[in-house]
Amino acid sequence: MKAVTVTTLKDIKAAGDKFSVITCYDAAFSQRINEAGIDVMLIGDSLGMVLQGHDSTLPVTLDDMVYHTRAVKAGNSRCLIMADLPFMSDSSIPTLLENAAALMRAGAHLVKIEGDTWLAAGITELSRRGIPVCAHLGLTPQTVNQLGGYKVQGRGEAGKALVDAAKNLEAAGASLILLECVPTEIGKAVTEAVNCPVIGIGAGPHTDGQVLVLHDLLGITPGKTAKFVKNFMTEADSIPAALKAYHEAVKTGRFPAEEHSFQ
Numbered sequence: 001m002k003a004v005t006v007t008t009l010k011d012i013k014a015a016g017d018k019f020s021v022i023t024c025y026d027a028a029f030s031q032r033i034n035e036a037g038i039d040v041m042l043i044g045d046s047l048g049m050v051l052q053g054h055d056s057t058l059p060v061t062l063d064d065m066v067y068h069t070r071a072v073k074a075g076n077s078r079c080l081i082m083a084d085l086p087f088m089s090d091s092s093i094p095t096l097l098e099n100a101a102a103l104m105r106a107g108a109h110l111v112k113i114e115g116d117t118w119l120a121a122g123i124t125e126l127s128r129r130g131i132p133v134c135a136h137l138g139l140t141p142q143t144v145n146q147l148g149g150y151k152v153q154g155r156g157e158a159g160k161a162l163v164d165a166a167k168n169l170e171a172a173g174a175s176l177i178l179l180e181c182v183p184t185e186i187g188k189a190v191t192e193a194v195n196c197p198v199i200g201i202g203a204g205p206h207t208d209g210q211v212l213v214l215h216d217l218l219g220i221t222p223g224k225t226a227k228f229v230k231n232f233m234t235e236a237d238s239i240p241a242a243l244k245a246y247h248e249a250v251k252t253g254r255f256p257a258e259e260h261s262f263q
């Protein structure tokens with residue numbers, strides 16, 4: 001199968017099709033995810049919660065992200081690899097550039113950064129230097145202490161601000177937008193407002209791509225999972241089968257369903 005690039009995702013959006021994204025943190029899963037036909041692997045800083053057992057993503061370091069990006073890269077054959085810039089790795093533009101470069105050297109094809117319109121300057125500097133960026137908007141887990149919890153974002157007036165932020169960041173050079181935990185109508189409005197591909201998690205069925213955390217999708221995450229999560233192991237007899245089922249469900253628009261979305 002042909003390697004997936006940012007251009008592939010743009011073509012998928014232009015054709016009105018969908019693409020699948022899944023978090024990955026190691027080489028063995030990287031191989032299985034490649035075999036399942038998934039389009040993009042995200043080395044998410046969710047690894048702070050999923051692998052390290054913290055109650056937020058804030059303790060994750062750049063070194064942690066580099067380590068796991070190398071491992072995922074080692075197992076990769078055709079997926080597009082996106083790596084998260086961890087908490088406070090953008091404290092200044094020079095720091096941001098160095099940190100993004102470290103992730104690219106470790107094997108990432110693009111970086112993801114949480115924020116809002118104020119990210120524009122950093123995104124422009126990164127994209128100028130050949131580093132594609134995904135801007136993560138909506139529920140941004142690195143700001144959980146300011147948000148007061150993991151809550152749906154973009155209701156009411158805030159929804160219009162989200163659409164504007166997405167447009168501004170695309171104009172600044174963002175190659176992708178990721179929307180987390182926003183009402184379905186805002187997921188749709190952002191996807192229609194920008195030319196670049198939009199990935200959703202808890203953002204309804206209208207975004208161009210969908211992402212889930214690997215451990216949520218495999219039913220390994222302890223306790224109550226978020227509304228937008230579906231456990232694909234309940235109807236599969238193996239991990240490869242569950243990964244394939246997720247990919248097919250996203251491609252055909254069967255996931256997410258109404259029950260996984262916010263109104």
Ligand code: KIV
Nearest residue numbers: 023044045046201211
């Ligand atoms: O860290 C992560 O896994 C993420 C996704 C949930 C979007 O940022």
Ligand code: NA
Nearest residue numbers: 044045046084
């Ligand atoms: Na993340």
